Amino acid sequence: MKNLYRPIESVIEDIREETANIKTYRFRPKEPITFEAGQFVELTVPGVGEAPFTPSSNPNVTDTMEITIMEVGSVTDALAKMKVGDTVGIRGPYGEGYNLKDFEGRDILIVGGGVGLAPLRSLILALFDDIDKYKRISIRYGARSPADIVYLDLLPDWEKMKNTEVQLTIDEPHPDWTGTVGVVTVLLEDLAFVTTVDVDQLPLDTSNAIACVCGPPIMLKFVNMALLDKGFKPENIYHSMERNMSCGLGKCGHCMLGEYYICKDGPVLTAAQIAKFEDPF
């Protein structure tokens, strides 16, 4: 009997340091785990517990799964002490993925803050696999300092992708940084498309564009306001609303937001779905 709560044994195959407290782990599950961009899994550190994470690897790769994880709680602290060859458990995936069919032919704006770029990476890689289906992809990412930028080594490759641009900002001025300074909303003031590859530089078509946002709650709140202000339609703004999700099946109650169980109805919800809550973040 397949039990929904039973984790699948998965071996840590690679660990890559992203920043001082963020690492990307590559796991090889005993059985392939297929997921869609936007869905999440529960990761077990045996004897410590489990915690919800959205994979950061390409959903089209099913024999391994990457997750980028910040050391912030008991499970992630224990995971940080593990090494290549150690075994964890993974169960899932849970929730609804992004409706990529609906993204076709449109401008797509990806807005990430800090480690919030990690779940968006699986979306970005899924989009790259079918890049001709989408109009343009704009990735706008804010980190606290240059040392807190994740995927620093991958960003140049992303920039080289067809019809894709990447813009970065850091929160405070830093001697090593010559780029934009300010929280991620500063990258939303001007929606002109800037890229090294020859592509039309017209501003994003906000009336029709899709926005996918992931970051700390306070960032979601202000990015939401900025995007609505720029003319994005609420039904086209997708927020990663992950909460303290425990069961993953819409039963245990921890992640309830109104009548939504974020683990089941989300974890990505549109601005239209959460508009009725005064402070959904």
Next chain:
Amino acid sequence: MTWIVDDLAGLAAFLRGKGTVYAPVGDGGTCYGKLAREQEPELDSLTDVSARHLFQPMTHYYLKFEDQPNADAGFRDFDTAPRVVLGMRPCDLRGLEVHDRVFAESESYRKLRSATTIVGYLCPARESSCFCDSMGGDPLSREGMDVSLYRTDDGTYVVTAETDRGRALMDGAPFAPSGQAPPPKFAEADHPKLEAVGLAESLNGTEESDGWEDIGFACVNCRVCTYVCPTCHCFTVTDEVFGTEGGRATVWDSCQAKSFTKEASGHNPRAGKPERVRQRILHKYNYYPKLHGALMCSGCGRCIKGCPTGRNIVEELTLLRGGSRS
């Protein structure tokens, strides 16, 4: 088929031959427990705690390891030996309907349910905190009972098999068949009342009400209201290790606990009491009805009886709907 049973001890002894019997035990019937040999069920008053733990164990280790923590620990299902739950009242059975809906997809839950035969007890008298009538309940309803049971004026009990499962349970019953049993009686008393028509809809848009501050003020975060409730079903998945033994369990949890929604980052979407009391009340009377088309409250009144600061959910609902506390 209906029988007359002289005393509960005789009924319990017969049922024990069919499976483990759970019934209200403790002084006056405080909670549902395994009925020991020669022990009589205490049916005189509503138990302080509902029968929830019989259908959702407080702690259930579904993964267990004995030597050291590992990801491939053996899976353990619920104990599904045949059992009889004796003495559940109509309000408890309405509570169980909530669990039936929420856990319908769970094979483990369905197995536990089908291993259980219910001998329900028709409610003899209203208690001062009961409000099942306001929640659309009926103290003499036999809904959900495989066998029904009620006490007559002369102290004997009328037992009726209501379903096939109930008839199978009563097969071989050594009691006198009853042709014409006196009808069950219910003694009314003063109790909290609420107009339940349109209750769920009337709470739409109350999320931002100032009333939550007022309602949350008296709460001391003890969570009793959620632990005595027959409809509450929230839980946590947690790992525990004792020496080299341990495992992963589902454990009852409460939306009234501050830690319930706290995230690893420290962010807490329901950090304040007003948000937490709002979650409990709107889940029961607004969110759940939106999802399942029924209220998540049977009106058993245990939360009123159990609250150490005298909070009264009927008064609170009245307040939210623009009325005043009585």
